[in-house]
Amino acid sequence: MAMRDLVTGGAACAVPGTAASSSNPFGALANAILGSSSKTQELKGLPGSAVNVPGPSSDFRTGAPLTTIPGLETEGQQHHQPVGQNYEFLAGFRTADHGVLADAWNEIHQPPALQTQGGKIEAQFQEFEQIYNRGANSMLPPAWDGPPQGVLSRFLHSFVDSGRAGVPFRPAALPVLGLSEGDKQCIRDRSFIMAHHIFADKSEEYINAQVNALLHSLDIDGNERLRGPIRGSYPELEEYWTESQGAFRSGMPNPADKWVSEFARQRENGDPEAWAHSFEQLHGTNGWASEFEHEQSQLASVGQVRGANMSHIAAMEQSRMLAHTLAQNTDPKFQNSKFLQFVSKMSRGELIVDENQIKPATGSLTDNWADEYQAQYNAGSSTWADQFVHQDLPQGTDKWVNEFVKENQQQGVDDQWVNEFSKLHVQDWAEEFGQQVAEGALGDSTADDWANTYENFLDEQLLASKQHSGASRGVYVFSDMNPYVGHPNPLREGQELFRKGLLSEAVLALEAEVLKNPDNAEGWRLLGITHAENDDDQQAIAAMMRAQEVDPTNLEVLLALGVSHTNELEQPEALRYLYKWLQNHPKYGVLATPELADSPYYGDVARLFNEAAQMSPEDADVHIVLGVLYNLSRDYDKAIESFQTALNLKPRDYSLWNKLGATRANSIQSADAILAYQQALDLKPNYVRAWANMGISYANQGLYEESIRYYVRALAMNPKADNAWQYLRISLSCASRNDMFEACDSRNLDILQKEFPL
Amino acid sequence: MESSLQSAGLLEQMKIHLSTDAGKEVTKKIGLVYQLNIAPKKIGVDEEIFVVDLKQGKVTKGPYDGKPDATFSFTDKDFLSIATGKMNPQIAFIRGAMKIKGSLSAAQKFTPDIFPKPSKL
Numbered sequence: 001m002a003m004r005d006l007v008t009g010g011a012a013c014a015v016p017g018t019a020a021s022s023s024n025p026f027g028a029l030a031n032a033i034l035g036s037s038s039k040t041q042e043l044k045g046l047p048g049s050a051v052n053v054p055g056p057s058s059d060f061r062t063g064a065p066l067t068t069i070p071g072l073e074t075e076g077q078q079h080h081q082p083v084g085q086n087y088e089f090l091a092g093f094r095t096a097d098h099g100v101l102a103d104a105w106n107e108i109h110q111p112p113a114l115q116t117q118g119g120k121i122e123a124q125f126q127e128f129e130q131i132y133n134r135g136a137n138s139m140l141p142p143a144w145d146g147p148p149q150g151v152l153s154r155f156l157h158s159f160v161d162s163g164r165a166g167v168p169f170r171p172a173a174l175p176v177l178g179l180s181e182g183d184k185q186c187i188r189d190r191s192f193i194m195a196h197h198i199f200a201d202k203s204e205e206y207i208n209a210q211v212n213a214l215l216h217s218l219d220i221d222g223n224e225r226l227r228g229p230i231r232g233s234y235p236e237l238e239e240y241w242t243e244s245q246g247a248f249r250s251g252m253p254n255p256a257d258k259w260v261s262e263f264a265r266q267r268e269n270g271d272p273e274a275w276a277h278s279f280e281q282l283h284g285t286n287g288w289a290s291e292f293e294h295e296q297s298q299l300a301s302v303g304q305v306r307g308a309n310m311s312h313i314a315a316m317e318q319s320r321m322l323a324h325t326l327a328q329n330t331d332p333k334f335q336n337s338k339f340l341q342f343v344s345k346m347s348r349g350e351l352i353v354d355e356n357q358i359k360p361a362t363g364s365l366t367d368n369w370a371d372e373y374q375a376q377y378n379a380g381s382s383t384w385a386d387q388f389v390h391q392d393l394p395q396g397t398d399k400w401v402n403e404f405v406k407e408n409q410q411q412g413v414d415d416q417w418v419n420e421f422s423k424l425h426v427q428d429w430a431e432e433f434g435q436q437v438a439e440g441a442l443g444d445s446t447a448d449d450w451a452n453t454y455e456n457f458l459d460e461q462l463l464a465s466k467q468h469s470g471a472s473r474g475v476y477v478f479s480d481m482n483p484y485v486g487h488p489n490p491l492r493e494g495q496e497l498f499r500k501g502l503l504s505e506a507v508l509a510l511e512a513e514v515l516k517n518p519d520n521a522e523g524w525r526l527l528g529i530t531h532a533e534n535d536d537d538q539q540a541i542a543a544m545m546r547a548q549e550v551d552p553t554n555l556e557v558l559l560a561l562g563v564s565h566t567n568e569l570e571q572p573e574a575l576r577y578l579y580k581w582l583q584n585h586p587k588y589g590v591l592a593t594p595e596l597a598d599s600p601y602y603g604d605v606a607r608l609f610n611e612a613a614q615m616s617p618e619d620a621d622v623h624i625v626l627g628v629l630y631n632l633s634r635d636y637d638k639a640i641e642s643f644q645t646a647l648n649l650k651p652r653d654y655s656l657w658n659k660l661g662a663t664r665a666n667s668i669q670s671a672d673a674i675l676a677y678q679q680a681l682d683l684k685p686n687y688v689r690a691w692a693n694m695g696i697s698y699a700n701q702g703l704y705e706e707s708i709r710y711y712v713r714a715l716a717m718n719p720k721a722d723n724a725w726q727y728l729r730i731s732l733s734c735a736s737r738n739d740m741f742e743a744c745d746s747r748n749l750d751i752l753q754k755e756f757p758l
Numbered sequence: 759m760e761s762s763l764q765s766a767g768l769l770e771q772m773k774i775h776l777s778t779d780a781g782k783e784v785t786k787k788i789g790l791v792y793q794l795n796i797a798p799k800k801i802g803v804d805e806e807i808f809v810v811d812l813k814q815g816k817v818t819k820g821p822y823d824g825k826p827d828a829t830f831s832f833t834d835k836d837f838l839s840i841a842t843g844k845m846n847p848q849i850a851f852i853r854g855a856m857k858i859k860g861s862l863s864a865a866q867k868f869t870p871d872i873f874p875k876p877s878k879l
């Protein structure tokens with residue numbers, strides 16, 4: 001995890017002679033942030049490499065409070081270190097060559113003392129870069145390998161060093177770093193910013209030349225500076241978030257928030273004062289930035305990749321997590337410590353580097369926006385902030401809405417706008433409603449509920465738009481970014497993956513196959529079956545329908561369609577397909593009368609199937625179909641009988657065991673159901689559907705804690721199983737685990753798996 | 759219960775669920791009577807009426823003999839969405855997908871967790 005990297009400096013930097021744990025996390029953090037004292041040598045001793053800081057290492061011991069950083073595996077004992085030791089710790093640092101942290105702290109605390117200009121800038125940049133570099137990796141889709149952190153950061157650092165030394169930077173041939181467009185854009189923009197700072201005294205040409213050299217080595221086109229469209233819309237967007245968030249977060253007292261008001265009061269320049277006040281309003285540990293980032297990540301999943309935003313947000317997210325952990329420490333002295341404040345501020349992007357000082361920024365969400373703000377800030381005007389504060393909400397909404405709609409054409413975003421807009425109004429209305437009715441029949445306040453529900457609403461909207469965009473039932477939705485496209489024989493690959501039980505991978509391979517050969521019935525059929533086993537009946541139906549188009553007589557396809565429709569409680573369709581099964585069967589086709597095909601009446605169909613069963617009792621398939629049929633009519637006892645007969649004939653059919661289990665579960669013989677599911681799982685351990693069904697059985701029995709574990713396991717295998725996510729949420733609420741709602745809503749499997757292992 | 763609605767399947771399951779221990783817990787916890795007016799396509803049109811009696815622990819078809827604590831009206835699909843947790847009842851209410859009559863506090867207790875989930879074949 002990137003966070004771990006951040007703290008441990010990317011390499012196991014075990015500082016010798018420190019406290020109980022093998023790698024003192026706080027020490028490592030400081031190490032990572034500050035680099036090492038051998039920094040004076042050019043191009044050496046960079047954060048990515050394992051170099052120990054000799055001098056102050058003895059002081060690291062005092063800085064233990066960070067043992068509970070998420071993502072770290074060191075077993076932490078909670079150390080509650082009073083502020084005094086922090087002073088000591090940082091004082092120790094001041095004795096090192098780069099006492100940057102101390103400098104920064106002094107900056108806030110007192111007027112600046114003698115500091116080396118270059119050292120400060122550089123170190124601050126280091127810090128930011130560290131975070132940025134680590135961050136760039138984490139939020140992006142796993143389809144590519146992340147950039148080699150060490151190389152990149154080393155390279156950037158050498159650039160900074162050369163700048164500081166006044167030596168023209170030489171372009172170097174670097175190994176392929178695998179930077180994404182988003183990364184490149186980010187690096188490009190930031191390089192320009194940095195260069196302007198470092199070479200403040202040099203000419204524009206020189207700056208450009210330097211940056212271009214840097215970019216050239218990284219293989220980035222220096223001219224494609226995409227600034228602009230994104231910029232304008234965000235400030236208002238954030239305001240809306242803050243407004244909407246602020247109303248509901250006010251109930252959360254977070255001691256770390258005191259610093260916001262404290263600091264704002266202490267600031268000498270009150271330029272965007274109004275803005276600062278409104279910024280003050282919004283907080284829990286989830287600042288609007290992270291809310292927005294959450295939203296952003298959802299957007300990205302709808303297909304819109306804004307690399308620059310993602311990496312920056314990710315960086316902030318991580319430092320936010322860091323701040324969050326620090327804030328968790330309940331020692332009040334620690335919480336009020338300036339260090340925490342500093343880190344918190346960094347995490348919220350409130351502090352940015354400006355000229356030679358750390359200045360409060362306005363929480364830059366995108367680099368472009370930060371630039372703009374910086375420009376305005378330096379110019380001493382705060383036009384948009386003032387304007388904004390004076391604008392009426394609805395008016396502002398329109399303007400923002402127009403801009404936003406104008407600048408983004410992708411369909412996902414239109415939906416998102418709708419979400420925002422309706423969410424906004426929902427909030428206002430909900431607030432009023434909550435206030436007015438609170439005294440009335442509603443009893444206890446539903447503020448939290450509302451807060452949760454709009455998140456759900458958003459999720460639901462996104463989900464709905466994704467699933468139904470251009471498609472109602474029956475149209476297959478392909479995955480984006482399929483690594484198997486172009487594979488020489490995707491069908492075989494898919495079959496292999498299916499056999500191994502890697503269902504989600506098999507889906508991708510099979511999709512590649514049917515993209516290549518849309519008439520491949522076997523490809524569609526297997527795709528359908530894989531989706532069904534992955535607990536996605538919608539996609540299963542869509543795939544199976546395609547298979548049926550290509551090959552209308554394939555019995556397995558018809559049966560599968562019957563089953564999926566049964567699961568979706570669509571009785572008439574299920575009946576139709578099961579009847580078709582009969583019709584197309586070589587042996588029993590004779591039994592089927594054509595009139596029935598269009599609107600089969602249940603009784604008739606059942607009768608016919610029974611006849612077929614009598615014709616050949618050794619045919620397991622007939623019994624399977626009968627079992628499904630009886631499920632439709634909720635004749636569970638008969639269904640169980642049929643399945644058991646079939647199982648006697650085919651004991652190793654895992655899907656049959658699952659059917660038996662599901663039938664039992666639906667007839668509330670949940671305990672027996674679980675036994676059947678176990679059998680299925682013994683035969684096929686990666687059978688997502690069976691795992692999810694087990695969760696359902698436990699939940700239906702009221703055993704919510706258990707059910708959670710099974711749902712999580714199913715979801716770990718197939719994160720796209722939407723049903724399971726809904727059920728998980730219900731179980732969480734029944735088990736009174738509302739603390740995990742956020743993890744569930746943000747589909748954070750890591751947290752959930754840690755919390756609920758099997 | 760004869761019905762062409764998809765919801766009927768779920769309600770059937772609810773019926774037998776209420777006789778289990780877990781179901782009995784639900785009646786103890788809630789103890790209210792809900793009437794559900796479920797329409798196939800559009801609210802209010804061709805409704806089928808069900809009563810989910812969480813006092814006595816039974817599910818019947820037909821209007822309630824007496825005054826239910828809360829009455830809901832929705833479409834077939836929407837009811838299923840709510841019962842399986844896909845759609846939050848409060849959101850449904852806001853969007854007009856669910857109409858409520860009767861006691862609001864009773865209505866608030868109408869949540870997905872009272873319904874058993876269907877297992878998948």
